Amino acid sequence: MAKQIIKTPAAIGEPVIILDKINKIYGGSVTTQVLYDIDLAFKSGTFNGIIGQSGSGKSTLMNIMGTLDRPTTGTITINGRRTENMTANQLADLRNETIGFIFQFHYLLPEFTAIENVLMPYLIKYGAASREIKARAAELIDLVGLTKVKNNLATKMSGGQQQRTAIARALIMNPAIILADEPTGNLDSDTTETVYQIMRDINERFKTTFIIITHDRHIAEKTDRIIEIKDGRISLDLARR
Amino acid sequence: MRIAFKIASRFLLSNKGQTILIALGIAIGISVQIFIGSLISGLQKSLIDTTIGNASQITIVSDADDRLINNYEALARSAKRQDLRLTAVSPVLDQPGLIINDERSESILLRGFDFNRAEAIYEFSQRILVGKLPVRDNQAMIGIDLAQELGASAGDTIEVTVLNGQKRTYLVTGIFDLKVQTVNKTWFLTTLSSVQDLFAKDGQVTSIEMQIDPAIAFESDLVAADLLPIITDPELKITNWKAQNESLLSGLNGQSVSSYMIQFFVVVSVVLGIASVLAISVLQKSKQIGILKAMGIRSRQSSLIFLFQGLILGLLGGILGLGIGLGLAYSFTQFAVRPDGTPVVALYIDQNFLILSFFLAVVSSTLAALVPARKSAKLDPIEVIRNG
Ligand SMILES: Nc1ncnc2c1ncn2[C@@H]1O[C@H](COP(=O)(O)OP(=O)(O)OP(=O)(O)O)[C@@H](O)[C@H]1O
Ligand SMILES: [Mg+2]
Numbered sequence: 001m002a003k004q005i006i007k008t009p010a011a012i013g014e015p016v017i018i019l020d021k022i023n024k025i026y027g028g029s030v031t032t033q034v035l036y037d038i039d040l041a042f043k044s045g046t047f048n049g050i051i052g053q054s055g056s057g058k059s060t061l062m063n064i065m066g067t068l069d070r071p072t073t074g075t076i077t078i079n080g081r082r083t084e085n086m087t088a089n090q091l092a093d094l095r096n097e098t099i100g101f102i103f104q105f106h107y108l109l110p111e112f113t114a115i116e117n118v119l120m121p122y123l124i125k126y127g128a129a130s131r132e133i134k135a136r137a138a139e140l141i142d143l144v145g146l147t148k149v150k151n152n153l154a155t156k157m158s159g160g161q162q163q164r165t166a167i168a169r170a171l172i173m174n175p176a177i178i179l180a181d182e183p184t185g186n187l188d189s190d191t192t193e194t195v196y197q198i199m200r201d202i203n204e205r206f207k208t209t210f211i212i213i214t215h216d217r218h219i220a221e222k223t224d225r226i227i228e229i230k231d232g233r234i235s236l237d238l239a240r241r
Numbered sequence: 242m243r244i245a246f247k248i249a250s251r252f253l254l255s256n257k258g259q260t261i262l263i264a265l266g267i268a269i270g271i272s273v274q275i276f277i278g279s280l281i282s283g284l285q286k287s288l289i290d291t292t293i294g295n296a297s298q299i300t301i302v303s304d305a306d307d308r309l310i311n312n313y314e315a316l317a318r319s320a321k322r323q324d325l326r327l328t329a330v331s332p333v334l335d336q337p338g339l340i341i342n343d344e345r346s347e348s349i350l351l352r353g354f355d356f357n358r359a360e361a362i363y364e365f366s367q368r369i370l371v372g373k374l375p376v377r378d379n380q381a382m383i384g385i386d387l388a389q390e391l392g393a394s395a396g397d398t399i400e401v402t403v404l405n406g407q408k409r410t411y412l413v414t415g416i417f418d419l420k421v422q423t424v425n426k427t428w429f430l431t432t433l434s435s436v437q438d439l440f441a442k443d444g445q446v447t448s449i450e451m452q453i454d455p456a457i458a459f460e461s462d463l464v465a466a467d468l469l470p471i472i473t474d475p476e477l478k479i480t481n482w483k484a485q486n487e488s489l490l491s492g493l494n495g496q497s498v499s500s501y502m503i504q505f506f507v508v509v510s511v512v513l514g515i516a517s518v519l520a521i522s523v524l525q526k527s528k529q530i531g532i533l534k535a536m537g538i539r540s541r542q543s544s545l546i547f548l549f550q551g552l553i554l555g556l557l558g559g560i561l562g563l564g565i566g567l568g569l570a571y572s573f574t575q576f577a578v579r580p581d582g583t584p585v586v587a588l589y590i591d592q593n594f595l596i597l598s599f600f601l602a603v604v605s606s607t608l609a610a611l612v613p614a615r616k617s618a619k620l621d622p623i624e625v626i627r628n629g
Contacts, residue, residue, distance in 0.1 A: 021613075059627070063623060063626060063627065066624045068535055068622055068626055069623045069627075088539075088540060089539050089540070092534065092537045092538065092539050092540075093537060094537075095535065095536065096536060096537025096538075097537070097539040101535055101536070103535075103626060107528070107532045107535075108532075109529050109532060109533070109627075110255075110529075111248075111251045111252060111254075111255040112251060112383075113530070120533070120536060121536045121537065123243075123244045124244055124249070124533065124536055124537055124538045124542070126539070127242065127243035127244050128243055137474070169536075
């Protein structure tokens with residue numbers, strides 16, 4: 001079995017994620033509706049920002065896009081595949097192969113080193129790392145500027161280093177989509193700029209679709225498209241290019 | 242599989258203190274289980290050994306009024322031919338007698354042996370303390386307690402009086418110790434022909450004593466049943482030690498059952514211990530499991546992470562437990578000793594039992610990981626992602 005990551009990415013400009021009438025209601029006896037009839041489509045290779053006040057529903061929306069959470073009603077289509085009838089295993093495989101996550105709180109495995117964390121999605125799929133994929137992981141580590149600390153345990157790295165490790169990890173499977181929830185949330189402005197530059201580079205080099213939730217005005221202003229969520233509804237959808 | 246194993250071993254390595262503690266818990270449980278098992282089977286073995294080791298296991302006796310068996314040589318021959326499992330076939334003529342000594346009399350049991358054949362049962366050559374076996378009709382061997390009672394020693398002569406008023410003088414050639422007081426006190430061993438002659442019972446014995454291979458000692462009833470066809474005289478019957486020692490056997494049985502119970506509960510407590518620690522470790526690792534699931538690990542793999550932890554802990558604990566158990570057994574035989582240096586209880590260490598205990602450790606630890614494994618499989622990554 002050739003352990004190579006062969007992808008047939010959606011042609012540039014084709015939609016990679018389509019959300020159709022997404023509603024999310026929490027709770028049993030006392031219900032809270034968090035998302036109202038969200039219709040959204042993201043085109044392949046674009047660099048998108050989602051902004052909005054705290055509690056507006058951004059993370060909820062992103063978790064639904066990433067198939068980690070299920071909408072109360074509505075459908076999600078990822079890379080042309082409807083997700084609502086997929087089994088847990090099919091969703092796991094879909095996430096593994098198509099989506100790279102960068103969470104706000106880094107979420108590395110503290111028992112593993114930076115490079116092992118980067119390799120983890122590949123190991124989940126294939127069990128063992130080939131020489132090629134190790135070389136690729138080292139390349140990604142270099143790309144995010146972590147060459148010196150690549151053998152450090154996740155706990156032995158700074159916040160910014162952990163965040164960059166998470167970016168490299170999100171890239172290892174060469175996913176069609178990267179979902180990032182406040183990836184620079186607790187970084188200083190210089191590091192924020194570095195992380196942004198890295199993501200932008202990757203977007204341009206690999207044509208990876210980025211969807212980034214951010215509070216950071218600078219980042220938001222540099223995206224191709226800004227979507228603002230207000231009280232669970234899209235209040236602004238601005239495409240720059 | 243491989244990733245689950247890799248993560249499992251990394252989880253265990255990154256928390257060495259907890260890992261060592263659990264493995265030690267398993268090890269102590271298993272070593273206690275091994276120790277108790279070996280102790281009980283050692284006890285039982287030595288008990289059985291003293292009961293039947295140097296005694297007749299299968300005996301042909303007569304129900305006739307005179308209790309005598311004629312044509313015993315033919316019977317002995319056909320018994321040997323009938324069953325190859327018999328390791329000894331020895332005819333004996335037992336008759337009562339008295340040793341009158343300074344107003345006191347000791348009642349004895351004159352036992353006429355063919356010493357060549359009886360050796361396979363009684364191992365006299367090893368039981369003899371001083372002197373040698375009687376070979377002539379006027380020679381005899383007595384037990385250590387009778388010798389003390391009489392103040393006799395090898396080389397002395399003893400006059401024996403029997404019921405018909407006859408007297409005969411024997412030369413004591415040796416003193417034996419068969420480790421049973423009544424035997425040492427009453428048995429008066431001489432040749433078969435001497436007793437036959439003294440009681441005018443030429444060509445007759447009172448029993449044919451037999452032994453089987455010690456490994457099949459517990460099949461004595463089956464062997465006895467197989468010997469039935471050789472008996473044509475309706476007044477003869479075959480007994481075996483199991484029929485004669487029912488209370489001993491039921492005692493041993495009860496002991497075995499309680500030994501198994503103890504072993505069972507030791508293992509149960511080990512399992513509960515591991516299960517609860519692993520269940521806590523699922524909580525400790527729920528963040529990691531959540532991340533792994535977000536990255537696409539399947540539920541089966543995520544539960545394998547915990548099964549592998551159980552398996553690895555079981556292997557570690559099993560090996561350690563074997564070591565501790567054997568060490569415990571060894572020091573017990575070294576320190577719990579009689580004045581002469583022999584162990585109070587000779588532990589019986591059975592290789593199969595050790596292998597069984599080892600697998601018990603591995604299997605039960607893996608089973609104990611089932612509950613946490615299920616928890617891990619069910620964990621929803623969104624809970625972790627949403628709540629940080
Ligand atoms: N499990 C839940 N049960 C009930 N309400 C929930 C639950 N999870 C989230 N909410 C509510 O949903 C709303 C949206 O939450 P969400 O985390 O999506 O906000 P957000 O836009 O990401 O905010 P922030 O910028 O602070 O991260 C909030 O009002 C929150 O209280
Ligand atoms: Mg949020």
